[in-house]
Amino acid sequence: MNIVVTLKQTFDTEAKIALTSSGSIDDNGVKQVINPYDEYAIEEALKLKEANEGSEVTLVSVGGAGTESAIRTALAMGADQAVLVSDPTLEAVDELVAADILAKAIAQIPYDIILSGRIAVDDGSAQVAVRLAEALGLPSVSSIQKLEITGQSAVATRDIDGGSETIEVPLPAVFTAQKGLNEPRLPGMKGIMAAKKKELKVLTLADLETSAAALNAGSKVTSYSLPTPRSAGKIISGEPAQQAAELAKLLREEAKVI
Amino acid sequence: MDFGFTEEQQMVQDMARRFAEEEIAPYVDEDEKNHFYRREILSKMGELGLLGWSIPEEYGGNGMGWLEAVTALYEIAKVHTSWRLSISGNCWGPAMTINQYGTDAQKEQFIPGLVGGETVGSFAITEANSGSDVGSMKTFATDKGDHWVLNGSKMWISGGHSSDIGLVYAATKEGGGSKGLSCFIVDYNNTKGVERIPILEKVGMWPAPTSEIVFDNAEIPKDALLGEQDKGFQMCMWMLNNTRMGCATGAAALSAAALEGAVNYANERTQFGQPIGKFQMIQSQIAEMKLEDEAAKYLVYRAAWLKENGLPSQQATSIAKLSGCNAAVHAANLAMKIYGSYGYSTEYPCGRWLRDSKQFETLEGTSNIHMGIVAGIELGYQPNR
Numbered sequence: 001m002n003i004v005v006t007l008k009q010t011f012d013t014e015a016k017i018a019l020t021s022s023g024s025i026d027d028n029g030v031k032q033v034i035n036p037y038d039e040y041a042i043e044e045a046l047k048l049k050e051a052n053e054g055s056e057v058t059l060v061s062v063g064g065a066g067t068e069s070a071i072r073t074a075l076a077m078g079a080d081q082a083v084l085v086s087d088p089t090l091e092a093v094d095e096l097v098a099a100d101i102l103a104k105a106i107a108q109i110p111y112d113i114i115l116s117g118r119i120a121v122d123d124g125s126a127q128v129a130v131r132l133a134e135a136l137g138l139p140s141v142s143s144i145q146k147l148e149i150t151g152q153s154a155v156a157t158r159d160i161d162g163g164s165e166t167i168e169v170p171l172p173a174v175f176t177a178q179k180g181l182n183e184p185r186l187p188g189m190k191g192i193m194a195a196k197k198k199e200l201k202v203l204t205l206a207d208l209e210t211s212a213a214a215l216n217a218g219s220k221v222t223s224y225s226l227p228t229p230r231s232a233g234k235i236i237s238g239e240p241a242q243q244a245a246e247l248a249k250l251l252r253e254e255a256k257v258i
Numbered sequence: 259m260d261f262g263f264t265e266e267q268q269m270v271q272d273m274a275r276r277f278a279e280e281e282i283a284p285y286v287d288e289d290e291k292n293h294f295y296r297r298e299i300l301s302k303m304g305e306l307g308l309l310g311w312s313i314p315e316e317y318g319g320n321g322m323g324w325l326e327a328v329t330a331l332y333e334i335a336k337v338h339t340s341w342r343l344s345i346s347g348n349c350w351g352p353a354m355t356i357n358q359y360g361t362d363a364q365k366e367q368f369i370p371g372l373v374g375g376e377t378v379g380s381f382a383i384t385e386a387n388s389g390s391d392v393g394s395m396k397t398f399a400t401d402k403g404d405h406w407v408l409n410g411s412k413m414w415i416s417g418g419h420s421s422d423i424g425l426v427y428a429a430t431k432e433g434g435g436s437k438g439l440s441c442f443i444v445d446y447n448n449t450k451g452v453e454r455i456p457i458l459e460k461v462g463m464w465p466a467p468t469s470e471i472v473f474d475n476a477e478i479p480k481d482a483l484l485g486e487q488d489k490g491f492q493m494c495m496w497m498l499n500n501t502r503m504g505c506a507t508g509a510a511a512l513s514a515a516a517l518e519g520a521v522n523y524a525n526e527r528t529q530f531g532q533p534i535g536k537f538q539m540i541q542s543q544i545a546e547m548k549l550e551d552e553a554a555k556y557l558v559y560r561a562a563w564l565k566e567n568g569l570p571s572q573q574a575t576s577i578a579k580l581s582g583c584n585a586a587v588h589a590a591n592l593a594m595k596i597y598g599s600y601g602y603s604t605e606y607p608c609g610r611w612l613r614d615s616k617q618f619e620t621l622e623g624t625s626n627i628h629m630g631i632v633a634g635i636e637l638g639y640q641p642n643r
Contacts, residue, residue: 196265
C-alpha cells in the first residue's frame with residue numbers, strides 16, 4: 001500500500017506571535033514544528049504501514065528550506081521518504097496554490113491513501129487537503145477519528161454534532177486527521193539516526209512542469225493584526241448584595257452582555 | 259569552533275524535551291509525594307533509545323554518543339532530576355562498563371536488556387564506612403573454585419532495590435586496598451543471600467530508590483567477575499568518570515529549571531505596581547543565576563566533547579560537575595527567595611529543587627574530591643585521564 005502524508009511546518013504552539021515592522025509575521029527565532037494535526041496523519045500512516053506489509057509512507061510538503069527539519073522529524077518517526085517542493089520563486093502561497101502544487105507532486109508518485117491534518121494550526125483554514133482531493137479527483141473524508149481499510153475501500157468514522165458518522169469510500173481517497181485518531185509516537189534515537197539516510201527529494205516548480213506565474217492564487221492576505229491586549233479585571237468591593245447589584249449593572253451598562 | 263547543534267542533535271533535544279514533558283512531567287508531584295519509582299518511565303526511555311548511548315548497535319545501542327546523551331539527559335533532568343539517574347544506572351554505569359571490560363558472553367547477556375529498559379541496572383561502590391576512600395571497602399568476594407561468595411554490605415546505592423542486575427565492587431585480596439578490588443555482575447533476582455533495604459528517609463531524590471544492600475554468603479557464578487580480578491579500582495574510576503557526567507549534566511539542568519522558574523515568576527509576580535523582575539535586587543539574583551547556569555551548561559558540553567573525541571576528560575568532568583553543582587545549589591536557593599512565601603510552599607517546585615540540588619555535592623565524588631582532582635591534575639600530581 002502506498003500511503004502519502006501531506007505535511008506542513010508551523011510555529012510551535014507555544015510560540016509568541018509578533019509582527020515585523022512591515023506587518024508580516026515575524027518568524028525570527030521562532031521554533032518550528034510539524035503541524036500538530038499532521039502528526040496524527042503521520043501516525044495513522046505508520047500504523048497502516050505496520051499493519052500492511054510492504055507498504056511505504058511518503059511525505060509531501062510545500063515550503064522553504066526550513067521545512068526540511070519538520071520532514072526529517074517525520075522521517076525519524078518512521079516515514080520512508082519525502083518530497084519537498086521548494087522553489088525560490090514561490091512567495092505567498094494561498095490554499096489554492098498549495099493544493100495545486102501538492103496535487104502535481106503527488107500525481108508523480110503512486111498512492112492508495114492520502115492522509116493530512118484536518119487543519120494547520122497557523123492559518124487555520126482547513127482547506128488544502130480538501131482542495132487537493134478535488135484537484136486529484138478523489139473522494140475525501142474530513143476530521144476522521146477512526147480509519148479501517150478493507151481491500152479497495154476504506155471506512156472512516158468522524159464526529160458530527162451529537163454523534164458520529166461512518167463513511168465508506170473507494171480508494172484512493174484523502175482523509176484528514178482529527179485529534180483523537182491516535183497518539184502520535186515520538187521519534188526514537190534509532191529513528192533519528194535512520195532519518196538522515198532516507199531520501200528527501202527537493203523539487204522545484206520546473207520539476208513539476210509549472211511555474212510561479214502559472215499558479216494563480218485565489219486569495220491574498222492584505223494584513224495581519226494581533227489581538228487587542230486584554231485589559232485588567234475589575235474588582236467589585238462591598239457587601240455581597242451590593243456587589244451583586246454592581247455586577248449586574250456593569251454587565252448591563254458597560255459590558256452590555258445582559 | 260561550533261556551538262550549534264547538528265540536525266540530529268536538535269531532534270534529540272526536541273524529542274527528549276517532549277518525552278520529559280509528556281511522560282515525566284505529569285507524574286512529578288504525585289511521585290514526589292509518594293516517593294514512588296515509576297518503572298514504566300524507564301521502559302519508555304529504553305524503547306526510545308534514551309538508554310543506549312555510546313553502546314555498539316549490535317547490543318542495542320542507539321548509534322549516538324556523549325554530546326547527544328548529555329543533550330537528552332539535560333532535558334529529562336530539567337523536568338525531574340530523579341530520572342537522570344536511570345541513564346547512569348543503566349547505560350553509563352553497567353552497560354558501558356560491561357561493554358568496555360566484559361566478555362562477549364557477558365555483553366550479549368546483559369547489555370541489550372539494560373539498553374532496552376527491560377532490565378533495571380545499578381552499581382554499588384559505597385559502604386557505611388567507605389565513601390571517598392574507595393579502596394577501604396570491606397565487602398569481600400571469596401573465590402570458591404567454581405563460584406564466588408560475597409559478604410558485606412553496601413550503602414546509599416542508587417536503584418539498589420529496584421534493579422535487576424548491578425555491578426558490585428568488592429575486595430578480592432585481603433589487605434589489598436585499591437590494588438585488591440574486583441567488579442562483579444550480580445543478578446539480584448536469582449541470587450540467594452542478598453537483602454536489599456530501601457532507604458526512605460532522605461532529603462531529596464524521592465522517586466529515585468536508594469538502598470542498603472547486604473550480602474550474606476551470597477553465591478554468584480564464577481563468570482560474574484567483570485574484567486580482570488584485582489583491577490576493579492581502575493575499572494571503578496573509569497566508570498565514575500563516565501557516570502559523573504550524569505551528575506554534571508543533571509546539576510546544570512536543575513540550575514536551568516530553577517532559573518527558568520524564577521524568571522517566569524519574576525515576570526508574573528507584581529509588587530509595588532510592577533513585576534518584581536523590574537527591581538534591581540531581583541535582577542542581580544537572576545543575573546547571578548544566569549552566569550553560573552550558562553557556564554555550567556557549556557562546561558558539560560565541553561567535557562562531553564572531550565569524551566566523544568577520546569581525549570583526556572577527567573579534569574573537565576570534575577570541573578563540569580563542580581560548576582554544575584555550585585550553580586544548582588545556588589540557583590535553587592535563589593529561586594526559593596524570589597518565589598517568596600510561595601517558594602516555601604510545597605505547591606511550588608522550589609523545595610524540590612533545593613532538596614535535589616544537595617545530592618550533587620555528595621554523589622559520585624564529593625565536591626572536595628572533585629576539587630582534589632582538579633587541583634591534582636593542575637599541579638601535575640596526577641595524570642588527566
